[in-house]
Amino acid sequence: xxxxxxxxxxLIIEPSKGWVSLKLRELWQYRELLFFLIWRDVKVRYKQAxxxxxxxxxxxxxxxxxxxxxxxxxxxxxxxxxxxxxxxxAALLPWxxxxxxxxxxxxxxxxxxxxxxxxYFPRLIxxxxxSISGLVDFSVSFVVLLGLMFYYGILPTWAILWLPLMVxxxxxxxLSVGLWLSALNVQYRDVQHxxxxxxxxxxxxxxxxxxxxxxxxxxxxxxxxxxxxTGVIQGFRWILLGTCPPHEWMIVSAGVMVILxxxxxxxFRRMEKSFADVV
Amino acid sequence: xxxxAIQVERLGKKYRIGTPQVPYRTLRDAVxxxxxxxxxxxxxxxxxxxxxxxxxxxxxxxxxxKHGQVLGIIGRNGAGKTTLLKILSHITEPTEGRAILxxxxxxxxxxxxxxxxxxxxxxxxxxxxxILGMKRSEIVCKFDEIxxxxxxxxxxxxxxxxxxxxxxxxxAFAVAAHLDPDxxxxxxxxxxGDASFQKKCLGxxxxxxxxxxxxxxxxxxxxxxxxxxxxxxxxxRGVVIEDGKASAVVSQYQSTLYxxxxxxxxxxxxxxxxxxxxxxxxxxxxxxxxxxxxxTCLHPGEDLKVELKIxxxxxxxxxxxxxxxxxxxGHRLIxxxxxxxxxxxxxxxxxxxxxxxxxxxxxxxPGTYLLGLWLGRGSFEDIDGITYAGFVAVEPNPQDxxxxxxxxxxxQCKFTHVMEVLSMSKVALVDGNI
Numbered sequence: 001x002x003x004x005x006x007x008x009x010x011l012i013i014e015p016s017k018g019w020v021s022l023k024l025r026e027l028w029q030y031r032e033l034l035f036f037l038i039w040r041d042v043k044v045r046y047k048q049a050x051x052x053x054x055x056x057x058x059x060x061x062x063x064x065x066x067x068x069x070x071x072x073x074x075x076x077x078x079x080x081x082x083x084x085x086x087x088x089x090a091a092l093l094p095w096x097x098x099x100x101x102x103x104x105x106x107x108x109x110x111x112x113x114x115x116x117x118x119x120y121f122p123r124l125i126x127x128x129x130x131s132i133s134g135l136v137d138f139s140v141s142f143v144v145l146l147g148l149m150f151y152y153g154i155l156p157t158w159a160i161l162w163l164p165l166m167v168x169x170x171x172x173x174x175l176s177v178g179l180w181l182s183a184l185n186v187q188y189r190d191v192q193h194x195x196x197x198x199x200x201x202x203x204x205x206x207x208x209x210x211x212x213x214x215x216x217x218x219x220x221x222x223x224x225x226x227x228x229x230t231g232v233i234q235g236f237r238w239i240l241l242g243t244c245p246p247h248e249w250m251i252v253s254a255g256v257m258v259i260l261x262x263x264x265x266x267x268f269r270r271m272e273k274s275f276a277d278v279v
Numbered sequence: 280x281x282x283x284a285i286q287v288e289r290l291g292k293k294y295r296i297g298t299p300q301v302p303y304r305t306l307r308d309a310v311x312x313x314x315x316x317x318x319x320x321x322x323x324x325x326x327x328x329x330x331x332x333x334x335x336x337x338x339x340x341x342x343x344x345k346h347g348q349v350l351g352i353i354g355r356n357g358a359g360k361t362t363l364l365k366i367l368s369h370i371t372e373p374t375e376g377r378a379i380l381x382x383x384x385x386x387x388x389x390x391x392x393x394x395x396x397x398x399x400x401x402x403x404x405x406x407x408x409x410i411l412g413m414k415r416s417e418i419v420c421k422f423d424e425i426x427x428x429x430x431x432x433x434x435x436x437x438x439x440x441x442x443x444x445x446x447x448x449x450x451a452f453a454v455a456a457h458l459d460p461d462x463x464x465x466x467x468x469x470x471x472g473d474a475s476f477q478k479k480c481l482g483x484x485x486x487x488x489x490x491x492x493x494x495x496x497x498x499x500x501x502x503x504x505x506x507x508x509x510x511x512x513x514x515x516r517g518v519v520i521e522d523g524k525a526s527a528v529v530s531q532y533q534s535t536l537y538x539x540x541x542x543x544x545x546x547x548x549x550x551x552x553x554x555x556x557x558x559x560x561x562x563x564x565x566x567x568x569x570x571x572x573x574x575t576c577l578h579p580g581e582d583l584k585v586e587l588k589i590x591x592x593x594x595x596x597x598x599x600x601x602x603x604x605x606x607x608x609g610h611r612l613i614x615x616x617x618x619x620x621x622x623x624x625x626x627x628x629x630x631x632x633x634x635x636x637x638x639x640x641x642x643x644x645p646g647t648y649l650l651g652l653w654l655g656r657g658s659f660e661d662i663d664g665i666t667y668a669g670f671v672a673v674e675p676n677p678q679d680x681x682x683x684x685x686x687x688x689x690x691q692c693k694f695t696h697v698m699e700v701l702s703m704s705k706v707a708l709v710d711g712n713i
Contacts, residue, residue: 015374118389
C-alpha cells in the first residue's frame, strides 16, 4: 500500500456494508502500477511473434480488404461519398480499439488471478490497464490510415483536433462494458465464451461496413443510437473524412456511455470484495 | 507513531462450501438455483439455508502487536493462518470484526507475484516492485542492491524464462526483501530456494526485524519461528489457541503435531500395518543414566533401553526387527535394525518372544521424538509395523548452562572447546585478565 502523507498512515480493515465508495483517490495513488501493467501488456503482446508489431497493421488492413471486396464491390454499399476502403478503415480503427479493449478487460480479472489472490491494490487497475494497452496498436494502425488518406487524396480538416476525445470515448465505453464483464466473469466463466459472440454481433450493430445514415429516420434512429459506438464511429469518419457530423448520435451515445460507466464502476466495486475468494 | 502496530478485534471470516454456493458457478446453475430455491421456499420455508455448509476459516481472533515486535503464526494446514494474513494484507474482506494497521504495510504472500517469463530480469524487477507497492523512484534507488542480493548481475537483461529456478526465486525474493514497510506480512516464502539462499533470506528478515520493523511471519519452519520471533500465535481451526513466547508456543505446537499414541505397554490398540503373521504386543522404554541405573527421562548422550514383546500368529522365518526414531516432522533420524548385526528370528504360531535394544549414547537434542516399530523379512515382507508406537522425550542436560532448545537442530554432538586469545595489545597483557 502506498501512502503519500508523512504521518503514520492508518488502515482499517472491516466488512464493507451497502454501497461502497469508488475510492478514486486511491486509484490515483496507484497510477505507477497502472503504468507498469500497461507497459507489461504492450511489451509482452508481440514477444516471440516474427512479425511483431506488424500485426497491428496487418489485422485491420486485411479486414478492410475483405470488407471492401464483399461490402464495397459486391454489395455496393454506399459510403457517404468517400472511397469505400477509407470509409471502412476509418471505422475499423475505433472498432478494433474497442473490441480489443473489451476482450482484454473482460477477461482481465481471471487472467490476473494470481495477482488478485496475492497482492492488494485497487482492483479497478486491472481492467483499466487492459483497456488502455490497445492504444499502441491503435497508434500504429492510425499511421496506415494517414497513408490511405494520402493515397485517396483526402486531407484532414481542423476537426481532427477532436480525435483524442473520440479515442477516450471509445476506451471508456469499452471499459464500462469490460467492468461488467470482468466482474461477472470472476463468478460465471460463461462470460468468456460470450465475449467473442458479443463482439461479432456488436460489430454488425455498429456502422462499420455501412453508414449510419442508412438507418431510416424516426424512432429506429434513436434505438440505433443507443449503441454508444454509433456516435463514436460516425464521429471518427466525420473527424477524418469530413462526412456529416454525428451530433444527435453523440448525445445519445454519451448518455448511454455514462450510464454504463457509472453502473459498471459500482457493480465492480460491489463485487470486488469477493474476487480473491471466488476467482 | 503510536505503540500499537496492528490491532485485531474479533476478526472472523466465513466461507460457504458445497451447495448452493460453489466457487465455479455457471449462469445455468445460478438460474436453476434461483428456481429451485424459490420452489423450496414455497414448499418449506426453513430448509433452504441448511444446505449451505458454513465454514469459519477464522473466528473471534483478537490480538495486538506492538511496533518492532516479530510475531510468528503457526498451525496446521488449513488452520486459518493464510486467511488471517490475507485479511491483514487487504486481499480478502473479513466477515466480522476489524483490524487496524498503523504504518506502511508490505505483504509478501508469494515470491515473484506478477513475474512475467517473457520479460527480462530488469523489467521484472520494476514490474514486481510496482506490484508490491514500491514507487518507481524507490526501485531505481535500490536496483543495484536488488541485483547484487539476487546474484544475477550477468543475466539482468535475459528474459527470466531462461533463468534456472534458483535464479528466478532469488530474484523474486530480492525484490520483496527490499520493500521497506513499517509492517511486513510474510507467508511461507522462505520455503523456496536452496539452503544457502534460505539462510540469506532468514538473515535479511532478521536484519529487518532488528531495524525495529514489525513483522508478521507465517511459517512451517519452527526453527525460523523460534529464532526470528519474539512472540508466537498458535492457530487451530480458525481460533487462536495459544499466544506467548515463541519458543514455548513452538514446543507446545510440536507436541500437538504427534498422532495420538495409545498406551505403549499394550500395543493391541495401536494402528498396525503388514501381513499380521506376528504382532508387537508391548513396548517399554527405559532411559538409562550414565551409571547404568534406570531413570524417568532421557538426556542427550544417555542410553535408551527399548523392550519389545512379539507374539507369532503363524510361522515366521528369518525375520528381523527394527526401531526407527522420527522427528516432529516425520523425518527418519535413527534406524536400528537387527539385520545390520546379522540377527534373525524365527517363531512358531502362538510363540511369544521378547527383544531388547539398547540405543547407546543417544545424542538427540532436547525435544520430543517418535518411535516406530517394524518386523519383517528385509524388503520382501512387512509382517507387522507401527508407524508411531511411542514417544521419546529428550530433556535438556541439567548441567548445560543454556537450554539448547534456543538453538534448534536435531543432533547434539559432544564437544569440548579451547578459548585462547591470539593477539592482544601490550597494555591488556600487562593487565593479565580479559
